[in-house]
Amino acid sequence: MNKFLYLLTEGVKNIWRHKMTAITAIFSLFIALYIVGVLATAGNNTHKVLHYLRSKYKIEVFFDQDISNEQAIGLIHKIKKIEGVRTATIIEKEDAVRIFKDQFGENIVELLGYNPLPVSAVVNVNRSRRDPLRVEPIIKEIRSISNVDEVRYQGNLINKIERNYKRVIDRLPYLSGIVVLIAVLVIYNTIKLSVYSRRDVIETLQLIGASRTFIKLPFIIEGILIGVISATMVFPALFISVKALNYVASNFSSFNMKVNFDPLVLIWMLLMVIVISLVGSYRASSSFLK
Amino acid sequence: MIEFKNVSYAHSKGYGVNTLNMTIEEGDFTFLIGPTGSGKTTLMRLIYFDILPDNGLVKVNGFKSTEMTVRKIPKMRKSIGMVFQDYKLLNDRDLFENVALPLHVLGFNPRDIPDRVDEALDLVGLIGKETHYPNELSGGEQQRASLARAIIKEPDIILADEPTGNLDPVASFELVRLLETIHETGTTILMASHNYNLIKGRGRPIYELKDGVLRVR
Numbered sequence: 001m002n003k004f005l006y007l008l009t010e011g012v013k014n015i016w017r018h019k020m021t022a023i024t025a026i027f028s029l030f031i032a033l034y035i036v037g038v039l040a041t042a043g044n045n046t047h048k049v050l051h052y053l054r055s056k057y058k059i060e061v062f063f064d065q066d067i068s069n070e071q072a073i074g075l076i077h078k079i080k081k082i083e084g085v086r087t088a089t090i091i092e093k094e095d096a097v098r099i100f101k102d103q104f105g106e107n108i109v110e111l112l113g114y115n116p117l118p119v120s121a122v123v124n125v126n127r128s129r130r131d132p133l134r135v136e137p138i139i140k141e142i143r144s145i146s147n148v149d150e151v152r153y154q155g156n157l158i159n160k161i162e163r164n165y166k167r168v169i170d171r172l173p174y175l176s177g178i179v180v181l182i183a184v185l186v187i188y189n190t191i192k193l194s195v196y197s198r199r200d201v202i203e204t205l206q207l208i209g210a211s212r213t214f215i216k217l218p219f220i221i222e223g224i225l226i227g228v229i230s231a232t233m234v235f236p237a238l239f240i241s242v243k244a245l246n247y248v249a250s251n252f253s254s255f256n257m258k259v260n261f262d263p264l265v266l267i268w269m270l271l272m273v274i275v276i277s278l279v280g281s282y283r284a285s286s287s288f289l290k
Numbered sequence: 291m292i293e294f295k296n297v298s299y300a301h302s303k304g305y306g307v308n309t310l311n312m313t314i315e316e317g318d319f320t321f322l323i324g325p326t327g328s329g330k331t332t333l334m335r336l337i338y339f340d341i342l343p344d345n346g347l348v349k350v351n352g353f354k355s356t357e358m359t360v361r362k363i364p365k366m367r368k369s370i371g372m373v374f375q376d377y378k379l380l381n382d383r384d385l386f387e388n389v390a391l392p393l394h395v396l397g398f399n400p401r402d403i404p405d406r407v408d409e410a411l412d413l414v415g416l417i418g419k420e421t422h423y424p425n426e427l428s429g430g431e432q433q434r435a436s437l438a439r440a441i442i443k444e445p446d447i448i449l450a451d452e453p454t455g456n457l458d459p460v461a462s463f464e465l466v467r468l469l470e471t472i473h474e475t476g477t478t479i480l481m482a483s484h485n486y487n488l489i490k491g492r493g494r495p496i497y498e499l500k501d502g503v504l505r506v507r
Contacts (some may be wrong), residue, residue: 003397017382204378207338208439209367210395212360290340 007214011221014198021194022226028190029230030237032183033269037238039179040265043172047130050165052257054127059139059153061088061121067147069093072119075145082141084126084133091120118149130169132162184276191223191280192287199288206290216285223281227273235266291316292337292447292480297346299332307332308502310346314480316446319473321489322482323507324499330482333499334451337480338370339363351446368396371440371448371477375455377432379424385411385435386420392443410438414468430461434468441472448472450481454488462488 015022061079063072069092079088091099096117100108109115123142125133135158142151195202205215242261249255292314300306307329314320324330335341336348339358348355353366371392372378379388389407398406411417414434424432433453440448450469454462466481466488473479483489489496496507 002399003394006394006400014382198382200378201380201382204380205391205395206364207340207367207372207378208392208395209364209370211364214364214395 003214004217007217008221010218011225014218014222015225018194018198021197022222025190025194025226026230026233029187029227029273030233032186033230033234033273034237036180036183036272037234037265037269038241039176040268041238041242041259041261043176044262044265045259046165046168046172048260049257050161051127052255053161054125054133057125057135057154057158059123059125059135059142059151061123061142061148062150062152063119063121064147064149065116065118067119069119071147072121075147076121078145079121079123079142082138084135084138085123086126087124089122089124091122093117093119096120132166133158134162135159180272184272187227187273187276188280191226191277192284194223194226195219195281195284195288202285202288212286212289215289216282219281219285220278223277224274227277228270231266231270231273234269238266291349291351292478293347293349294333294336295347295349297336297343297348299336299341299343301332305329305332306502307336307499307504310504312497312504314478316478317473317476319470319479319494320481321492321494321496322480322499323484323486323489323496324482325484328499329502330484330499331451332502333504334449334480334482337447337449338367338372368443369446371443371445373433373436373440373448373450373453375452377424377436379432379435379439381424384421384423385416385427388424388435389438389442392439396443406442407438410442413441413471414438428461429456430458430464433457433461433465437465437468437472441477445477447478447480450479452482452484454483454485459488466492 063075067075069090072090072092076088076090079085093115096119097107097109097115100106100117108117123138125135125138135153135155139151139153139155142148202215239261242259246258249257249259292312294310294312297310298306298308305327310333322330322333332341336343336355337350339348339350339353339355342348342355342358350366351369353362358366380391383391386404386407389410390403393403393406407420408417411420414437416431416434416438419427419431424435427435433456437450437453448469453469454465457465462485469479469481470492481489498505498507
């Protein structure tokens with residue numbers, strides 16, 4: 001018990017004794033963990049961004065001129081039944097006149113003496129599906145409904161967004177893997193360097209009869225502490241970054257969306273850094289033991 | 291007791307020791323002399339099992355080189371105190387922490403440690419310097435600190451490998467005198483040196499190593 005308490009305090013004291021090495025290690029680990037945290041948060045919010053963009057997809061359906069508001073309601077029910085359609089809202093002839101006036105400043109009924117604008121509908125697509133959305137089949141089905149005169153939608157833009165989303169989703173696991181691997185190597189080598197700089201301590205301890213566990217334990221405790229300190233610093237840094245991003249997005253852009261911060265990311269990062277520090281310091285101290 | 295029976299060891303570059311036979315009885319104070327590169331350090335390393343012989347048997351306090359394992363080495367070294375030419379003090383710890391280190395290794399109660407450190411520092415004349423770091427001590431003081439660290443666990447054997455190598459004549463003489471004082475308590479001492487003038491006329495057995503071959507002087 002005496003030995004264990006001594007080794008525990010030695011692990012803590014070592015950080016103080018080697019302040020500069022510890023600060024360098026903490027900073028390196030902080031950077032590596034911060035990048036992992038940013039990537040994990042981005043990954044978590046990818047679908048949310050898509051969800052937001054899909055909410056902006058707009059399909060405008062114009063019915064034949066002779067279709068009344070009541071007949072249009074029946075057609076809208078048909079549109080709502082199409083797979084992938086979330087909502088369909090009627091724009092009655094009178095609403096169309098008001099919209100025209102809002103956009104062009106003229107009352108078209110007063111100009112022409114009658115209302116030439118047809119009843120129309122605004123269709124929103126389902127946003128929550130995780131796989132890329134294809135609007136063409138929806139458009140095709142809407143067009144197949146009788147009395148539908150014209151369908152307008154941002155086909156190119158939607159396809160571009162969906163294509164890029166697929167690209168991101170396909171590559172994210174590989175990118176995350178590479179970043180995590182780099183982070184692991186940075187953390188591992190930082191811990192190893194920190195042990196390397198004190199290989200004389202290992203040699204001396206061996207000469208005075210210290211067991212392998214006695215020699216390794218302070219390094220392991222020190223490594224874990226450095227990892228935990230770095231992770232503890234990353235938590236507020238990530239939290240502040242997300243808050244700042246949300247603040248900029250809501251105040252200085254039209255991008256009305258909030259990035260979420262999943263606390264589970266922090267727990268994973270803490271576990272990751274503890275395991276790597278433990279393995280890194282154990283292996284590094286073992287490699288300098290004869 | 292230290293016993294060498296037909297011990298040979300060759301370093302990868304060729305030099306080493308050849309068919310050594312030597313016995314140092316419990317309580318002996320023995321000198322080992324020889325020029326630089328003669329194999330003194332190799333012989334010392336064979337005693338604390340830093341290296342194992344290619345041939346022959348080394349027996350130290352009942353531990354045999356032929357039965358030595360990685361786990362047994364720390365146990366064996368607990369009964370040996372070592373002093374080196376380069377002191378091997380830990381520069382990141384003060385004198386008190388350096389000297390107390392073997393007691394922590396042995397699992398001493400922390401309450402008993404300060405008294406024992408005081409006792410060891412008193413013996414080597416370093417009382418009052420407990421909070422000094424190695425780089426704040428002179429060469430002689432560092433070597434005496436190293437000796438205090440070696441004796442604090444009251445070892446059966448003290449191995450001193452060129453302990454005066456970096457010291458001036460006065461400090462060297464003082465150190466040998468200190469070792470003789472420690473020897474009076476019954477500790478077996480083996481001191482290696484290349485300085486014959488320092489050890490001659492002390493009435494102690496002297497082994498001479500030359501080109502890896504040992505003879506009694």
